[in-house]
Amino acid sequence: MKIADKTVAQFHYVLKNEAGETLESSQGNEPLAYLHGANNTLAGLEKALTDKEAGDKFSVTLQPEDAYGERQENLVERVPVKHLQGLPSKNAKWKAGMIAVVHTEQGQRQVTVVKTGKFMVTVDINPPLAGKILTFDVEVLDVRAATDEEVEHGHAHGVGGHQH
Ligand SMILES: [Zn+2]
Structure with missing residues (x-):
């Protein structure tokens, strides 16, 4: 199954800054799960995940406007x-x-x-990563159809998703 609207994808990621330093990593933790097409993740990352399948690995570099936005002075x-x-x-x-x-x-x-x-x-109150060029190394672990409840809530449930 390919990642598309109304699917839930699980993935591991390593987030690096422009210097190649690791800022965050999900390796060793639960993977992240998100509902595609519901603004659950960064716009540029969601775009790069579209049409990927379980087992796919890729890297994507996002400009600030596709990630956390430009830094605003005096915010x-x-x-x-x-x-x-x-x-x-x-x-x-x-x-x-x-x-x-x-x-x-x-x-x-x-x-x-x-x-x-x-x-x-x-x-x-700028997001700490605002204004930064970010690279995500992504490994897609699982793709499944979202449940009606997930679509209604606008987020993924279960491992790596929203816990109620
Ligand atoms: Zn929910």
Whole structure:
């Protein structure tokens, strides 16, 4: 079966920056599963996955506009420090340059700490990978038809997908 709209594909990926350094990898973890054609993954990655089948391996390099968008200057917000999550350990303190997770009405998003204060922290709300040229090495593991429920929810269920 080929990847197309209303299919769920499982894949492993290694994400590299322009210098070839690995930024993220799903190897050793669960593969990622997504519902094709539902804006579940980056536009450029979804396009490259179209028509691929289980066992296919490929690399795709995405310009920022096909990945996380261009970086916008001065896209900063002040948020209460207690709203930041993701400290590496309980006694660690937020420092400039660290990446934190904040919960918004649109769901979780990653932000970069710019400046810390006692109660408020200034964060850059650009996605951390905005403005970067990214290469994905992808291995497609499985392709199957989506269930009616997955199509209705707009996301994949099961291993690597949305857990309810
Ligand atoms: Zn669901």
